Amino acid sequence: MGRGPDEMSTPARLAAPGEGIGRDELALATRNHGLPLEALRHDLTPPGLHYVLTHYDIPYVPDDTAWRLTLGGRVRTPLTLTPADLRSLPAVTTRVTLECAGNGRALLTPRPVSQPWLVEAVGTAEWTGVPLRLLLAEAGPATTAVDVVFTGADHGVERGVEQDYRRSLPLDAALATEPEALVAYAMNGAPLPPQHGRPLRLVVPGWYGMAHVKWLTDITVQDTPFTGFQQTVAYRLRQDPGEEGEPVTRIAPRALVVPPGFPDFMSRTRIVRPGPVLLEGRAWSGRAPVTRVEVSTDGGGTWAEAEPAPETGHRWAWRGWHHTWTAVPGRHVLCARATDAGGHTQPLDQPWNRGGFANNVVQRVEVLCAEEKS
């Protein structure tokens, strides 16, 4: 089966052996910032520290009164809603850990040339909005409906294909209650900031970032599978460019440690003093609740159990954990590994694919334990 837009698009490039991050990747990295890892200490990521990823430009929406969200296609009653209409409906607030599917990409060999994330493309926020399923119920999808397509107001060209940013969900995922997708208008109790989708965005707890369409203008119910660029060309797990590939969907488990001690400015090596060192961090999985976190201080040779924080009831948000390490002078490599209730865990070897998606290889943090210089 042909993949439609594929034939017109150039495959993403892989970096040559030893090729450094290029100017094009640097330009993306300065626009799309990550979470400084010390901010993992916060249950809710403070404003401005949540990661940001935007394929094209952030739309300029100084005032949302002219904004319209249309819901149409294969439905009984098409709807046109303003942000004020949505705010007048019963609201749901959900705490969600959002992670870019490309998180971990720049650690891969060979490196797919794109937004060069290390491990920091993550953040946790409370999103307030209207359950998507209630809007769909009001519109009444046809019995033949299969996919629901979400369009953002941003527009660009990607690998030769001009497009609006567009993604779909299967109808059953769009109607599900666990996780329940939201059409959100607020983040942490305030109107969405421009970079996070002002005035409206989709939030799909447990799914990688690409599904959470920002600057939402239209929802279209289709009775044929959606074949847009971001669905069938990008966000597929492929070894070879010609493969159809599995779609990227739910977030794979990951644990991150707050880098302990203090950093060296350039290398980012951490310096700690000998003796007890508190190792703490976060762990999450969009597939099933995290049940276990392990820590290694020897680069993954041996592992100890970390103490998970008590369950908070926020199923779709990360879980805290901690472990006390007795540091001895010398160089060490810290690692953390999460396992979820479905038995999914993190690999020690890179799970490579051409797009650099879902690379949840265990994090490595270089630490130098040394006495204080007098």
Ligand SMILES: Nc1nc2c(c(=O)[nH]1)N[C@H]1C(S)=C(S)[C@@H](COP(=O)(O)O)O[C@H]1N2
């Ligand atoms: N309209 C639109 N929505 C979008 C994107 C985009 O480029 N345009 N990027 C997606 C990707 S790849 C990610 S990871 C998340 C990032 O959400 P955030 O910037 O609020 O953290 O938004 C998603 N929604």
Ligand SMILES: [Mo]
């Ligand atoms: Mo992303």
